[in-house]
Amino acid sequence: MNYKEFLFSKEGRANRKALWVDFYLKIALPIMVAGLLLDMIFEMDKFIILSQFIILIPSVTIQVKRAHDRNRPGYFLLLSLIPLVNLWVIVEIFFLKGTSGVNNYGEDPLVSAVSN
Secondary structure (H helix, E strand, O other): OOHHHHHHHHOOOOHHHHHHHHHHHHHHHHHHHHHHHHHHHHHOOHHHHHHHHHHHHHHHHHHHHHHHHHHHHHHHHHHHOOOOHHHHHHHHHHOOOOOOEOOOOOOHHHHHHHHH
16 A cells, blocks of 8 residues: 555555554654644744645545544544543554454455564
8 A cells, every 4th residue: 555545545454563663653753742832942833833734635534544443433533532432542543453454445454564
């Protein structure tokens, strides 16, 4: 999967490594740090807001793929808008292992990564 598909396509599945390392550590964190540094240099709040806006859609997209990895529809993320229920969603998306083998949303990304 190339980065365009990874960041902007809601199709397929993503494992926890893809969420934590490939997205948050390699993409979101550097963008947020750059926005923060630009804010400090130019003393404007526009850069941090811009950096948050830049990662908004890719963040939702990768979380939809994580929901798919748990064999849940992307609409499952809407439960995160409900207080206390959002804790369940956070645990499922960010910490629990995806379903093993093929599910309704495609092949297991762990098996796909090993075979490639």
